Amino acid sequence: MRKFSRRAAIGLVATGLVLSGCGRDAGTSADKAKDVGAGKISGTVTVWAMGTEGEQLGAFAKEFEAANPGVKVVVTPMGFDVAHDKIISAIAGGATPDISMIGSTWMGELAKTGAVEPTPSNLIDKSAFFPGSWETVLSGGTAYGVPWYVETRAFYYRKDLADKAKVKAPTTWEETQSFASAVKAKAGASQGVYQNFRVGSWQEVVPLVWQAGGEIVEGNKWTFDTPQMVSALTQFQSFYKKGTAPNKVAEGAFPQNFIKGEAAAFYSGPWMIYGLDKDGGAGFDQKYDVAPYPKGSAGGTSLMGGGDLVVFKKSKNRDAAWRFIQWLSDPKTQVKWFQTTKGLPAVQSAWQDPALTSDKRVAVFGEVLKTAKTPPPYSTWEQVARVLEGEIQKVALLKTSPAEAAKVMQQKADDIGTGL
Template identity: 40%
Template sequence: MQPTPRIAAATAATAALALLLSACGSGGGEQTSAKDKQTLTVWGMGEEGKHLAEIGKEFNKKHPNITVKVTPVGWDVVHQKLVSAVAAGELPDMAQMGSTMMGEFIELDALEPVDEKTFKKGDFFPAAWNGGVKDGKAYGVPWYVDTRALYYRTDLADKAGVKKAPATWADQRKLAEAYKDKAGTKWGTYNQPANTGAWQTWLPFLYSAGGSLIDGSGKPALDSPESVKALKEYAHYFDAGLSRKSSPPDYDVVKDFGTGDAPMFVSGPWIVQNIQDQQPQLKGKYATAPLPAGKSSTSWVGGASLVTFEDSEHKAAAKEFTKYLTGAEQQGHWYEIAKSLPANQAAFDRPELKNAPEQLDAFEKQLKTAKTVPPLAKWEELAAKLDEGVARVSQKGESPEKTAAWMQKAAEGLVG
């Protein structure tokens, strides 16, 4: 996610770009056959871009006529680079695109619709596929996914007299209290109290309460009874002194998990590898579990999709590379080299996933019931408002009812 101070600049750039596109339109030129000799240009993000370059070379061995040229782009600059590239007509043929970026570029008519005869919705986790769907059309093929599940210290839970993973919100409260009161931990859990990305920890509470970000008519649903309930449950951990009320933007919960100061938290699957690398002494002393349920145990899906740009003249080649990257075999290979969970459900039967750490099992279960973050054109601005809402209940002690009403009003004009 982009730092909050950059939201206004990004919004201004997007508005200007929308005017440009409405004036000049878009559309690809003459198309090149997948059988012709050609170079396919691809943007990959961060470390994944570097891995993707190697995969491109492997693809080229099977398709000698298609040379894949991958340009790695940092996640911190990719939004502005994409906006500038659309305005200048200098986009690559295809790119990796973060799930929360999809809505903006769909709105700008920059993306080619997915060929749904080639790519089948049923092959992918539903929430991952739906994150790229607008007005009944899909614009991205899910590449890898992440979701949120619960991490907890089993050794300290044993010390506190708790033998099972928490299955409900009530269980989660009791475990947090037991950690602090009986196991002597500094905190009972860690819920991100503020700063960019706090919405990522709160949203599972909203979804598990039965709530949603938008209602059936496409309007904000942030003042619903379910939203109030989710804010109230989230706020409890701060009000009861069970979670720290402040943390720096670069706070690393894995360190406090290692010391036992924060023996429980909600996060994504990449943390399994981080714990293995940074806190090897925790082997056999922690576990993961699906999120404790309010009305249900429901998380949200993030990750990245593969998109082809409307102006590309190599759409057939882009389709071939996308097929290669999203097939079950290659998805298993991608997990092996990048440790990113497959979006293709069949890939979880591959040896690479069967031999993965057992802590990833909870994420596979969670993905099957996870909900979509809707593809909103102004997602970055809405996310900043959600972050502020979290801070209001965690740090300012504002009532959940008042915060829900504020969030609803703040979302007007950003949703729809």
């Protein structure tokens, strides 16, 4: 099972280490992108990639090699648990590959090291990508890298249980609570809505802040102690208070609790479609559906994640590296990559292909991606995210109030800073 960060969507393994003392100038908005040549390319392009990407990119790249005789793409697969630290060590030792896949919240940290190249504007058109995905490669107003694939969250629900309880997929916060109460009272679901309150729980709450019309950062300051954060935490906690979301569920119970009908709904990413269809057995795909995030007072904004690609300044084959990334960003290639790995295209025009429009459940994510947002590209985000998770768990366990949690989040985040 993939958490939201399974494909390095949010980069949860990051340690917050910044190489400010490694003898390199930090990346700044003054960095100038160099054009990439249009001539023939050759030589070896070394790539580091994680998870499914690392396992399948090598074979997938054969088509690029065939179109560019003399070019060899060598992919080194690695686990998510070691990827971040391996990249940081490689930067410190001056032994980086040409290209690396990175988690979408790592950019602020990596740009600050000065080790990654600005994105060449003559090769990559930023308008081709979802706005939220392009934000994941920005640092100080400069793009360092390219979005490869994207992920976001939507509302999964058991259609059969909803039909039994005579309710529809919720479209607002208020309807979500009514939905959870109805399926518990009338359809036998002990968990109206499953909410994660452990590692990664910030992914449950941050979208609620945006939906309430708030932000988690303004300028160079964290903004957690706000009415919008209190509203988000109050909405999150309301399910635990009313008993429609359990706070005593054993770790590892999800997603079997959904398959068994114990949990009637949850929020997650597109990969769950394929896992549920497989693990649920024959006919289970008819028992559930996917709907957009229920809207708060300011809309239904969801969370943008995914994987980005960067080229390091010490690349030994710079032009070929960027041309390979350009090929991976082509709409047709993006569709083929989706068909190979189920990684959603970051390029908007790829979503017009029947491969993505034919499954209505997948198409929901395409709509959600249009307004999805990303956490700020700050080098300290991972540290701040851990703070949020600690307070969110207390909120879920009813050990603190939303207002008090927001205050503590603000105090601890201010102590950490934004790293700017």
